[in-house]
Amino acid sequence: MTQGSCRDTSEMGPRRNPVAVPPLSDEFYENAKKLIARYPQGRARSALLPLLYLVQSEHGFVSPEGQRAIAEILGLSHAEVAAVSTFYTMFKRTPQGKWLISVCTQPACSLAGAKEIVARLQERLGIANGETTDNGMISLEEVECLCVCDGAPVVAVNYENYEKIAVEEAVDLVVRLMQGEAPPPASRGDVPPDFAAVNRRMSGLEAPR
Amino acid sequence: MVKLTIDGRELEVPAGTLVIRAAEQLGIYIPRFCDHPLLDPLGACRQCLVEIEGQRKQLTACTTTVSEGMVVSTQAASQAARDAQESVLEFLLVNHPLDCPMCDKGGECPLQDQTLKYGPGESRYVDAKRRFTKPIPISPLINLDRERCVLCARCTRFSSQIAGDPLIEFFERGASEQVAVFEEEPFSSAFSGNVTQICPVGALTTSTFRFRARPFDMTTTRSTCTRCASGCAIGVQARRGELVRILAAVDLDVNDEWLCDKGRFGHAYVATPERVTQPLVRKGGELVETSWSEALEVVASRVRAAREAGARIGVLGGEQLLDEDAYALSRFARTVLGTNDVDARVRVGADDEEHLFQALPKTITATNQDIDAARAVLVVGLDAHEESPIVFLRLRKAGRRLGTRVVEVGPMRTALEKSSGEWLATPAGAESAALIALACAIGGEGLDAELRAIVDDPEAISAVERAGIDTAEAARLAEVLEEARGSVVVLAGERLAGSPGALPLAWNLARALGGKFGWVPRRGGARGAVDAGLHPALLPGGRSVRWAPHREEVEQVWGSPVPEAVGRDARAILENAAETAVLFLFGADPVRDFPGITSTSAQFVVACDMFLTASVSQADVVLPAAAGTERAGTATNWEGRRRAVRAATSPAGASQADIEVLAALAAELGHDFPGTLEDLGEEMRALAAEPVEAKLLEVSSVAAPHGDAERSFGLLSYPMLIDSGTLTAGADALTSTGEAPYVVLSYADASSRGIADGTTVRVASAAGEVRAPARISKNLAPGVVFVPARQGDVNAGVLFDAGESVGFVHVEAVE
C-alpha cells in the first residue's frame, strides 16, 4: 500500500491496454455446466469463482470477454461478475506469464530475507511488483502470508512452494525459468504446472464429485 | 408493540422497528450515511453508532431492532456515542477531498451538514489522500467522482434492489474499493438519476445540473409529474425564474422517493427556443405571430360560421392536459361548440373503452397499496417499465418484499422478467384469447355465472384455439391467480384496446377473483380526460351521453343543453376530416401519434400546444399553451388519485394555461364560461361520481385481428420511455440514453429467415415500411415483430392503416 495511491479501475488493465483473446473453447462451456451442477438447484452463482479460474486458465487472466461469458451463463450483469473478480487477488487483470512467482514479505519471511529476494528478482528480471516479463515467461508479485512460516523464506511458483530458499537459489531458479527450463520439484516433491494448468485445477474440475 | 427509552425518553413502537427510525419518531436525529429507509439495512458506514445499555460495544442504530426495555443513548446523551460518531467522520474525511467550493452537492450535502454538527473540528490526518481520475461519466446523465465517495452503497443497493439494474457495483477492496461500471458499459437504467439524489456526497452528480446552481439559490415547488400516468411527487427547482432541476419528492403512496429519468431529466423542453410562445395565425400560407385578440377573433369567427352552417366541429386531445383543462375542454365542446365530436384518444382506441371509461370514475379500482399487498398481479397489454416506470418499481418491490407473483400476458415479455415474472405469450392483438384461457382454467366455482357464460361461448373458445394459447401454461398460471384470490390486482395498459374484448375481460376477471382492476394509460392526463368525459359518448363523472338522466344532471350544472347524439371518435373525426369545418387540437399530434394519419386535412385547424409538431405546423391558428410547470391545477394518475400541480415559473412568453385559453375563446363567442381553478373545481366537485363496487362489463366481441399469407407477422408497437418524443426536446443528455432504431424478432422466426442479431430488416405493410437492425429475443412470441413507435427517425406509425389497432406486416432481411 503506497502512500496516497490505490488501484483506479478506470485506468487499469484492458481499458488502457486491450488484449486480444481467442474465443472460449467449447470445452469451457461444457465444463461450466459441470461446475454449476456441483451446487444445489438455484445456486449456480456459487460457480462464479470456479468459472473465473476457468477463464483464467484459457486466457491467462480474467478477460472482459470471459467475464461477459460468465455473466451470460450465470444470469448476472457484467458489473456483478467484475465486482467479484476484482475483489480477489488471485484473479489477474493482465495476462500472466507461464510462471507466476509469488514471494511473501510478511514478518516471518521478511525476517528470513524475503525483501532481499524480491529486490534481487526485480533487478534481475527488470520488472516491478505485479508485472510480467516481455517474453511472457515470468510474472512477479509480493503476496501476503502463505502460511508456510516454518519454511521461511518462501518463493512460490504457480503456488507450489520452494521453502527455506536462499537468495541465490531463488534468483537461479527464476533465471532458469526465464530461459525456458522446467522448474525443479518444489518442497513437497511436485513440479509446478504452468499457469494455465494450475488455474484449471483451482476451478475444481479435477476434484472428486 | 415494544417499549424502549432513547436519551431518557420513553416511547412505544411496533416490533421490528429499527432504533434509528424509532429515534426519529422522537425527533432525535442520529447521523448516518448508508442507512436509508427504503433500502435494506447495511451497517457499513458505522456513523450511527449508539450506546445500548448492557452491550459491550456501541451498535449501529440502523441495523439494531428495538427490544422491550432497551435503553439507548445517542450522541445527545452519551459521550461515548459522540466520540464514536466523531471518529467515524474523521475517518471519512481522511480521504474525502476538500472539493466543497466546486462540488454540486454543497449546500445540500449530508456529509457537510453532519460533519459540522457531529464531527471533529480538525482532522489529524497529514498524509496524502487517495486519488482517482475524476469525474468520470458513467452515462451521459451521471458523473462519478470516486474520491468523494464514502462507500455507503446506497447507489449500488438502489440499482440492484430497487431498480433491478445492477450495472454499478463496488470493485476492488479495502481503500481501493470504488463504485464502477464494467469496462466502458454505461449505467443504462431508466432510474439512474435516483442515485444522484440519494448519494450523501457529491460522488454521483448529474451532468444536467453540473455547476448550474447552489441549493440556496433555488426555489423549490412541490408538484406532480405529468410525463406519464404514475403521477410522481416532484420538487421543481428554479433559479431566477428559470427551471433548473427536478427532484423526486417523497410520497410513500405513489413513488416512494423515486423518479424515472424522463421525469427527472426531461424538463428542458420548457425553455427551448423551439417552443411556441406567441399566438400564430396563418397568413399567405405562413404562420405569423400575432396578438391574442386577433387570434381569438379569427377562431371565433370560424366557429360562428361553422355553427351557423350546421357544419361539424371536432375536438381532439386531452391526454396531456391537467384535470381542469380536460374538464373545461369537455364542457367547451358541448356548451360552446355544441358537439360531442370529442376524443382525447389520439392513439389506438376501441369501442370497448366506452364502457370501461364509464365505470372507471365510479368504481373502486386498484391503487399502489393494493399492489403492495397483492399476492399476485396480472399485467396485460402494459409494459410498465416503459410506460409507467414507477408502477414497475412498485411491482418489483412487492415481488421482493412479499414474493408477489407477477404474471404478464402479451406478445412480448418485458423487464418484469428480472423480477421473476411469469409470461403467458399471445399473438399480437390476441390478449383477449389469453384472458379467456385463464378464465376457463380458473373455472368452476371461481367464476360467476355471467363471466362463465362469456368464456364458454363458442366464439370465445375458438378464439383461444386460433390464437394458439398454451392452455397448459394458462392452467398453471391460473392456479397462481386462484391461490391469490382476494388479493389479486389486474393491471391493463391502454394498448389492450387493440385486442377486442380484452379490456372488459380483464375487468371482469379481476372482479371474479375478488381483486382490483387498474387501467394504466401512458399519458399523464389520460385518466383525467376520462373523468372529464373527453369521449364522444361520455360526459364528466363517468356519465353517458346516451342516457337522458345523465345528460340532465350535467345540463343542471352547466346551465346549457348537451347534444344528444353520440359524437364521432378520433378515428371517425380524422377519417372524415375534410367534412370538419373546424378541428381543435389540444395537446394532440395525430399526424405523429395516430396510426396511419399523415395530415389533419380539416378545413380549419386550431391548435393549442407548446411546439410546432407535425400536426401543429399544419394548423391555421396556433395558441401557445403554458407548460405543466408554469401553471397550477391537478393531475389524476392511473389510480384515480388527484394530486396538485403547482407553478414553479411563469408561463413563457404569451403562453396561457388551457383553462384560460378556453375561457377566453368562450368569452369571444359570447359565452359565460368558468375560467378559474376555483370555479372549475366547484363544478367538477358537483359532477364527481360516487364510488361503487365493480359491476360486470359487457364483452361484445373477442374476434382478434389476423393477417394474411403475405403479411403474416403481427405488429406490436408502442413508444419506449426515452424516444424521440416532443417533450424530450432540448434534453440531449437524456435522449442520448435512448436507443437507436431496432426491431425485435423471436429466435424461431429469425433463424427461419436467416436473420441474425444486427441484420438490417425490412418491415412492410400495405401502408408503408421501415428498416432497422434486428434483435433476436427469446421474450417475443413467434409470429410477432416488435417495432418501437418512435426511435431515432423511425416512426412505426407509417406501418398502420388509419386508426388500425393491430397491423400485420411482412418481414425480411435486407443486406
Next chain:
Amino acid sequence: MSPDAPLQQTRVLTARWETPGADRLPGYLATGGYAALKKALAMTPDDIIGMVKEAGLRGRGGAGFPTGLKWSFIPKDRRPSYIVCNADEGEPGTFKDRELIERDPHQLIEGMAIAAYAIGCTEMYVFMRGEFSYPARVMERAIAEAYEGGFLGKNICGSGYDLDFVIHRGAGAYICGEETALLEAIEGRRGQPRLRPPFPATHGLFASPTVVNNVETFTCVPHIVNNGPDWFKTLGTEKSAGTKIFSISGDVERPGNYEVPFGTSARDLIEGFAGGVKGGKRLKAFTPGGASSTAIFGADKLDVALDWESVQAAGSLLGTGAVIVFAEDVCMVRTALRFTQFYAHESCGKCTPCREGTYWLVNALQRFEDGGGREEELEILPRVAGNILGRTFCALGDFATAPVASTVDLFADEYRAHIEKKGCPFER
C-alpha cells in the same frame, strides 16, 4: 521444567505425522482411523453434541467459541443444514491447518463427518484458500479414497446415512476466513462479512442452518468420540481443554508446529521446542496469537501460560496460537508496518473505520519508518487505533489495531529513535 529433559509433544492431533503412509486410507485405518465415525453413527446426534459440549472443545480458528454449543444452535426442523470447514488459514504466523491437511487429511474428513451426522447435514463443504495447492491435492486424493472406502457417499459405513463432500477454493482474500465472508465467497460474492442477526446457525450457507468450524477444531472431534470427554478434559486447563497446535516461526532455530496441552508456557514452546532465538540472540518480543494478537508481548511475558484465559489476563488474545518471535535486532516499527500493511491490504473495505483507519495507519507508519514521524503521533496513532477498535463491522478491524497500539506502548523508544535518526536505526 528441567532444561536438560527432552520436551515431548503431546501428540493427539499430530499423532500420525511421524507415521509414513498415514495420510493414505490404508495407513489411516491401520492407525485406528474411522473408528470414531463408526462409533458416532451408532450414537444419537444429541449424544454426540452432548459429548462435544461436555469435553469443553473450543473453536481453534481464533474465537474460541464452545463448539458443542455452536452445534446445538442448529434447528432440528430445518433442512438442509451444512457443515463448512474453514480452511482459509491466512493469519501471518499460523500454519497449523496447512500441515494438518497435508499430513492427516482423513482425520479432518472423519471429524467433519461426525459433525455432519450430529447436525443432520448430508453435504459438507471445505473452503480452502486458493494458495494451498499441495494441501488441496492431498485433500482431493483423501476424499476420493474416502468415497471409495465407503466413508463418504451413499450409506456411509453401512449406516444408511448419506454424506457428500465439496471442495471450494478461495481466491486470495484473508477476510474470507471470517465465517460470514467465507459463506459469501462460497455463494459467489465479494467476500464481505454479513450482517448478524441472522446468524449462520439459522441462515448460513444458502440461507440454511450452517456450522462453520476451523480445521483443527474438526480434527479434535474423532479423538473426543473415541476417548470420551473426560479424557479430553484431562488435557489442558479447566477452561481451555485439550491440546493445541502452536505454530512457532520468526527468529527461532526450529520453526514449526508443536502440539502441547493448553497452559504450556511460551518459554517452553520458544526455548524448549523451537530451540530458542536464532543465533543465540536475545528475545525482544513475540506474539501469543499471531498478527491478530491484540498485544505483542515482551520478554517479560515468556512465562505466561498459553491458554485463552491466561493470555487474556496478560492483556492479549490467544487467537490461533501463532507464536512469531522477534530477536533483539528487529525493528518493531517496521514489524508494525508490515503487519498493518497486511491488514490494510486484506481489509474488505465495507466499513469506514477499518478501511480508512488502516489506510491512515499504514501511511503514518511508512512515514515513520522512513524517518518522517512526529512526537505527537505517539499519542495520535494509538488514539486512531482506539477509534477503530470495537467500531468496525467485523473483527479484522480490531486485529488491525494491535500492531501499532502495542508497539507504541512497548517500544515507544524505537519510534523516537526513528524520529531522531530521521530513518530506521535497525538492519531488519
